[in-house]
Amino acid sequence: MIEKILYKSLNYFFPILCGMCGREDFRSVRSGLCGICSRQTSGIWRKKGCPTCSGKTMDGVCDYCTSRNVFFTEARYLRERTDLLAEVLNKIKSRYEYPLSLFLSIGAKTALQSWGNRGIDACLLLPNSSPGRFGSFSLRPFSPIRELLSIAEKTLGLPRIDPLFKKSRSRQAGKSYADRFFHARSAWEIRPSWQGRCPSKLLLLDDVFTTGASVNEASRILLENGTKEVYILTYLRTIE
Numbered sequence: 001m002i003e004k005i006l007y008k009s010l011n012y013f014f015p016i017l018c019g020m021c022g023r024e025d026f027r028s029v030r031s032g033l034c035g036i037c038s039r040q041t042s043g044i045w046r047k048k049g050c051p052t053c054s055g056k057t058m059d060g061v062c063d064y065c066t067s068r069n070v071f072f073t074e075a076r077y078l079r080e081r082t083d084l085l086a087e088v089l090n091k092i093k094s095r096y097e098y099p100l101s102l103f104l105s106i107g108a109k110t111a112l113q114s115w116g117n118r119g120i121d122a123c124l125l126l127p128n129s130s131p132g133r134f135g136s137f138s139l140r141p142f143s144p145i146r147e148l149l150s151i152a153e154k155t156l157g158l159p160r161i162d163p164l165f166k167k168s169r170s171r172q173a174g175k176s177y178a179d180r181f182f183h184a185r186s187a188w189e190i191r192p193s194w195q196g197r198c199p200s201k202l203l204l205l206d207d208v209f210t211t212g213a214s215v216n217e218a219s220r221i222l223l224e225n226g227t228k229e230v231y232i233l234t235y236l237r238t239i240e
């Protein structure tokens with residue numbers, strides 16, 4: 001990736017400071033976040049909890065999966081969302097703090113490799129309606145999800161497809177918990193060229209799994225159009 005080379009050479013002349021507090025240490029140089037700040041984040045998630053959504057279970061029962069129709073095969077996240085990590089995401093979006101997305105991506109390769117034998121055909125991003133919307137090559141310069149996409153393409157050798165488009169112009173973020181479910185119902189649609197011909201196994205990438213309403217609805221649409229299995233990977237997940 002161009003930005004990685006650029007980042008490395010810039011790093012040589014201008015050491016990368018922590019994107020959150022401005023300190024410089026060996027960690028900020030490598031991942032955009034200094035040691036002190038990264039200790040305030042949650043650790044990398046290791047397989048436990050619900051085998052489907054990776055959420056918390058009580059006596060083996062997952063509240064999330066038993067309280068709704070789940071359309072995806074498996075959802076994983078890299079870290080539990082904390083206030084600091086939510087701010088990290090915001091900084092990448094609002095101030096283009098690209099190095100911070102290196103921090104968020106730690107663990108992505110391992111998570112993806114564990115799906116290496118599932119025969120996933122292609123990957124896609126959840127289309128979003130913010131300015132410079134995701135279309136082919138219209139990703140914002142330092143969209144947080146861009147690094148995750150590049151790791152997925154490299155690790156699993158997946159092509160990227162773009163079968164969904166955003167119908168509703170409003171965003172999920174900022175909506176109440178209940179509103180998210182209603183909004184998600186009508187947010188996306190299948191592109192005519194993909195109608196009934198989506199690949200069998202897909203990897204869907206997004207930045208945060210909050211209520212999961214978005215990725216679940218997107219999975220439902222994909223399943224209606226020929227897909228059999230949807231795997232979801234997000235940087236963060238909100239754990240109640």
Ligand SMILES: [Zn+2]
Binds near residue numbers: 023034035
């Ligand atoms: Zn820091």
Ligand SMILES: [Zn+2]
Binds near residue numbers: 051053055065066
């Ligand atoms: Zn579950």
